[in-house]
Amino acid sequence: MPAPLTNDEILLEIDDLNLTMRSFEGEIQVLNGVTFSVRRGEIWGIVGETGSGKSLTGLSVSRLVPTPPGRYLRGAVRFQGRDMLAQTEETMRTLRGRRIGMIFQDPTTNLNPAFRIGTQLVDVALHAARLEPSLLGLEAGASRRARRKAAEKHAVAMLEKVGIPNAAARLRDYPHQFSGGMKQRVLIAMALIGRPDLLVADEPTTALDVSVQAQILRLIHGLVGEHNLGVLFITHNLGVVAQLCTHVAVMYAGAIVESGTVREVLKNPRHDYTRGLLASVPTPSMKRGELRGLAGGALAAEPLAPPPPRAEPGPVVLSVENVEKHFAGARRGLFGREAPVVALQDVSLSIRRGESFGLVGESGSGKTTLTRCILQLEKISAGRIVFDGIDLTSHSAREMQALRSRIQIVFQDPYASLNPRMTIRDIIAEPLDIHHGKIGLTPRQRTDRAAELLEQVGLGPQHLNRFPHEFSGGQRQRIGIARALAPKPDFLILDEPTSALDVSVQAQVLNLLHDLQSRLGLTYFFISHDLGVIRYICDRVALIHRGKLVEQGETEAVFTNPRSDYAKMLLAAMPDPDPDRSPLLRA
Amino acid sequence: MSGTTAHPRLESWRRGLYRFRQSWVSVLGLVIVMVLLVLAVGGDALAPYPQHVAGMVDTKARLLAPSATYWFGTNELGQDVLSLVIAGSRISMLAGVAVVVAGAAFGVFVGAIAGFFGGWLDEALMRIADLKLTVPGLILAMAVAAALGPGIGNMIFAIALSWWPGYARLVRGEVMAKREETFVVAARAMGAGNARLLWRHILPNILSPIIVKMSLDMGFAILTVASLGFIGIGVKPPTPEWGSLLSVARTNMPDYWWTAIFPGLAIFLAVFGFNLLGDGLRDLLDPKARR
């Protein structure tokens, strides 16, 4: 039986946990002496980059790591005094959902699409109340019907608590009828419906927009206070940790390198890795080129060699004038169609030669559609797009072809944007091949140019004959940049170029982009949802919301003195890596 | 569960190779297919009684049970069943390969065009393919083969006619999915033309499922050839073909079962071999399709 409830009871104690995973390369140690403990009312942030072992730590709490291929070498996970690694599966099951609630990253894939959310909530509630009918306010021998009814009532109450309006009616809805943020609320309700003592949340806000993230963080913070929970909050985002957590453990390569209260660790980091991680996150006070980043698990020795100063921005090179884009509506009924979807509405902006122009927007705001329109991959419904005095929209395919070499793009996902069946040489040389008529190089010269480009982005000619899968995410993004630079463009669209990367790698790529712009005199159209990155790299910025530009201007002006409500809301929602600026912790 | 995941291709390829070698059934499939190929090429030279294959009749040795001289026994014409079965592998393999290659070539062409260009062209081509799928393949092949008359070429044509829509649908779906992949969009943004997009970027990336389907289809093509032979359409005696051998042998049942069992087993083994191989290849090339 659980120990009597006291306020500072130790809920979870992980002690020298060592885990290995078997794979095709043999057995790899993935957790290396992880030790920390969580008390009631504490929110522990477990922070680390890809492969640091933070998720496996979270799964180990409920013993959800499959064994094999996993194997616990030594150590213990003690929850309310019992060793979780020694319990039977049946006992574990009575703890899961009842004593320990869990939430995972992607709300769209974590709800079963074929069942009403009510069914899913009720089943978890019934499971939690199986041994303790009192949870649902029932006697021990209550009938099936009575239990079901009570569970349903409980589910409605829970949904209301997590902020789902009209909860009783929404029980009968399917997951796809909810937005991403609402789905995450449903999942939180599911995790808490059994009144657990400990909540394990694995990147619960990573797949969400910043504004929704802020709401979910506030929700979790409120629920923790109300139910006196202990929380394990796993994330890669230092800002989120600073906002929400009371304690933090920094993980690197399967081990905790530093842990303590949030203020201790984030304000006065003692370990090199923590310092490096913090130095990789762009902050408002940083000037361009000041990001330091990590090298080999420690703070990079010194800022990268400073590039020559940038030239002052020149005349307007690209202007988007009153652009509209509509998509045909979905089919409906026998022959009908729904009203067309308006993706872009009266969008106008102008970008000057040599500057970095940022475009900020949340998912579905139309920012990707705008890039596709500029690249002429989509026809615009109305308006003009003028590049260097040439109206792109009224151009023939042949004339556009000539212009394509001047406008290039770097995509978000470095894994998907390179053809897996082509060598790096072929990938980088392909634009040269396509624009052969204009660039006119022999195959030999193309190879030389590809090698030169690789060196420019920090790789080398030895990589020419490799395939994309042999590179890490950051390296691939460098290859993507090299490809974009191949036809000597003067205008580069950067579509969330660092969103899929770890912060330390992001810092390197941002520095590279800064460097390249200064050396080659490029114009950047930088699209991102990350306000910190935009502020760090952009001279001017525009905010797009539901297909409309809501604000644009000099970056500093927009950030320090936002005029539109949307900009104010977005800036307030942006998680700041300084715990003193957290509205949640201050309260 | 973190921001990025390891790229699966290298991993899966290595895992596939490892699994292919590990799973002895895939290797068994490969062995069966290799033996069949040798028999099909070697044919007459490997048959113990090549003169029987050529149509010689030996009335003294009619319907003998399997023995040291005639391993699989003899049929009602006194011909060595083993020799006939070995000779039959040539027809089966030839027809199987021809059907699959012809069906795949046409189907890939149609599917690629439909999937890549979309619009009314896609609608039209796919409606035709759907229609073809509605007509039972065997009955269509029967009707066409009967109308064209006996002969291997006619039979291959008749079967291939109902074979391409499967490839067209598969390839169309894959092309449509790949068309939206970022690396293809990237190539379009660079200014790559349609031919380059299809040849350089899309088709090389959808080869795996096509190869897997071809390998699995080899078995079914052989089965269809034998089925037509069994019904009495397609290859006619004296050309030895497994299906027609089986059909003739039905009348010898139950006393002279060997005349039917061995050709039947040959069909089974050939189809089984290709299925095992195709299954193994699927693990190797297309792990997502299975697990």
Next chain:
Amino acid sequence: MLGYILRRILLLVPVLLGLSILVFAIARLLPGDPVTLAAGPNATAADVASVAREFGLDRPLPVQYWNYLTGVLRGDWGVSIFTRRPVAEDLKAYLPATLELVLAAMGLAIVIGIPAGLMAAVWRNKWPDFLSRAVSLGAISMPRFFLGLVFQLLFAMWLGWLPLSGRFPLTEDPPPFLTGLLTVDALAAGQFHAFGVALSHLALPAIAMCLSPLATIMRMMRSSTIEVLQQDYVLTERALGLSQRLILFKYVLKNAISSTLTVIGLYVGWLLGGTVLVETVFDWPGIGLYATQAVLTQDFMPIIGVTLCIGAIFVTVNLVVDMLYGLLNPKVRYQ
């Protein structure tokens, strides 16, 4: 949902029209002259012409097609050039036999295949999985006609447990006609002896026919279950303590079964076309045997009739499958 169903039903019309044109074209445009064949070896040119006139084959093709199409709508499916019997009546006589066979085979395949696939997925890479995979690959590779022959050899000729061939012996009284499916009719009339007789005849051909769809359904079910088991929501369900049984038989099953459903729909067409082989082996008086006769004599009216009939059943079954798919997938349903 209702609009979706209506649209799908409306879409059936052009599909069936296209099918009839296709079949008509194939039957009539290919070389081979059924008229000369039908008129007999000693027929004069005048005889041939009169046969052609009798069946309306002297008119231009579009006219022939139009006449055929309007005839079909009135229930007149043309006349066999050899037996001179109306095709519609033949189909009415033979179709129930084939349907009984296909339904029995499909039913067996579904009832065994789905649980077997589910189990194979749960015990993935353990012996039940390896066993079922090996057996299923074998079953897919086994020619139905050969399996039928082996069954006959074993169970009818050597062991004598089951009848060799046929559907219902002439010496027995058949049950009163209700659906045309003898087993069902016998049960409905309470004639258990007749039911036993019908069932004993049905057993071997149905088993010979069900193996391949059974194996395919099992494999499909296995792979889709494995895929569903790896979904994030299954981890969430486990993490919140739901029992393995509840997860598997409620949450996983409903998701896994929908892709298998599509395979089942496609297999119905395959079975209907493939009855030819099993019916030949077991002398089962169905449309497959009927079609074989017609093909061998190049009697095209029955060929067109059978193909059209099978095609119509196939598209209808797949329509039903799509509806079921919609029921299982709320996302589709709400579109």
